[in-house]
Amino acid sequence: MTLATAFAETTKFSTSNAEMRLRVLNLYRRYLRHSREFVNSYDLDVPASEVKTKIRQEFERHRFVNDLAVKNVLYMKAQMEFQETINFWKQQCHVMKYFEPIQSYSTTANDNFVQKFLKGTD
Template sequence: MTLATAFAETTRRSVTDAELRSRTLSLYRKYIRHAPDFVNMYTLHVPTSVVRAKIRHQFERQRYIEDLGVKNIAYMKGQMEFQETINFWKQKAHIMVYFKDTEDFGYPHDDGFVTKFLRGKD
């Protein structure tokens, strides 16, 4: 059982790129370390390796931001996202949004009316 404040972090701005880089790498390591926990907590039908790859992809999307203020905001959002995920404040649907473009792992393929409707196909 995790305390709600165990992963809380005081909101603060990084003044230099080096400081923010250090904090971001630390956050990245926390995400990677807890990937198996995410799979178990949310009973995801996705291998841990795919979860780690998706985490890496999400961090890489932010890699080329130039403005330090925008980088700080992206870091704070990432930290809040981590705390909400690890404290089980999300539902499985919130987590599975990240995997909507990956293949279905272990689910039977149902091409019925409802499935086609939800996918926006005829």
């Protein structure tokens, strides 16, 4: 059992790219360290190595963001995702959504409200 505040982090804006880089690397390492726990807690049908690969892909997706303000927001969102995942505040379907191919998120003009809702889009 984990305490809800065990992985909480106060909101702090990084003032330099070097500081942000250190914070992101530490968060990335925390994600990797807990990847096996994610698999066990959520009873995922994927191996821990695949979870680690997906974590890497998610971090790489934002690698070339240059605006420090955007980096700060992305970091805070990633930190919140980590805390929600590690504290078991999500359900298995929320975690497994990361393993769906990105094409499945695309909507077509023929999608009705329910289809868009189930895909998690507007």
